[in-house]
Amino acid sequence: MPELPEVETFRRQLDPLLLNQKIKALHVQELGMRMLMPADPIAFNNEIRGRSITAVSRKGKFLILLLDQELSILIHLRMSGRLIVTDNELIDKHKRLEIEFHSGSRLNFIDIRRFGTFHLLSLSKLSKLGPDLLNDEYDVDALFKTIRKRTVALHKLLLDQSFVSGAGNIYANEALFLSGLSPFRPTNSLSKKELVTLLSSLREIMKKAVSFKGTTLIDKSYKDSLGENGEFSKLLQVYGRKGGLCKKCANPLIKSRLGGRSVYYCSNCQI
Numbered sequence: 001m002p003e004l005p006e007v008e009t010f011r012r013q014l015d016p017l018l019l020n021q022k023i024k025a026l027h028v029q030e031l032g033m034r035m036l037m038p039a040d041p042i043a044f045n046n047e048i049r050g051r052s053i054t055a056v057s058r059k060g061k062f063l064i065l066l067l068d069q070e071l072s073i074l075i076h077l078r079m080s081g082r083l084i085v086t087d088n089e090l091i092d093k094h095k096r097l098e099i100e101f102h103s104g105s106r107l108n109f110i111d112i113r114r115f116g117t118f119h120l121l122s123l124s125k126l127s128k129l130g131p132d133l134l135n136d137e138y139d140v141d142a143l144f145k146t147i148r149k150r151t152v153a154l155h156k157l158l159l160d161q162s163f164v165s166g167a168g169n170i171y172a173n174e175a176l177f178l179s180g181l182s183p184f185r186p187t188n189s190l191s192k193k194e195l196v197t198l199l200s201s202l203r204e205i206m207k208k209a210v211s212f213k214g215t216t217l218i219d220k221s222y223k224d225s226l227g228e229n230g231e232f233s234k235l236l237q238v239y240g241r242k243g244g245l246c247k248k249c250a251n252p253l254i255k256s257r258l259g260g261r262s263v264y265y266c267s268n269c270q271i
């Protein structure tokens, strides 16, 4: 968390508020580990002040502030990062930094767990990401060639952002259920037809989750930039529903562990 739909929700809400805003200063309230790159807030501020935001973009789970003169701020929200635009200074003990604009408004970064990052000039990171699950075209043949060589469980493959980018644990579980594929299936056992089904399920779920502004779980760790809950939680078919009845066949759903993560699935519908 947040995954593609939550980051895309932030992007859509922030874009009209940040477009053409000229940066006055960066203010760091509490420096987290590896939070900034360059790590020194003064150096970071020197790079961005005076520049304007030309677009708010996204690739996978990265939110990207494009600045003039081809500079970019790459934001990764990690576990609990949130972005809020305010007209005045926001008082919040979990605020890590703010970017102040000449207009007087501010982009605030709130992060309880402190894993989020703001990195400058590291667009090279993005070249390692696989196709974005919402926006990019897939080369099915190339992806099929990749999975033929891999033996990891399917669930793990979906979390690998170099394969396709944007899915985390919630949407990986949901897409596997929708595709009728077991999270434990070795990747190289998939037919091309099954891969196509999986990719279209992923895209369908991402689109739907964006339209519901993402998923807020019981822990409330995600709220959008307006402080609202993501309503896709009501549409979850398997994630967090251990012992609940499968919506396709009414068998009880199973929760298990895979690679340190929780997987939820129906042993009857997913093979």
Ligand SMILES: [Zn+2]
Pocket (backbone or CB within 6 Å): 246, 247, 248, 249, 250, 251, 266, 267, 268, 269, 270
């Ligand atoms: Zn079932």
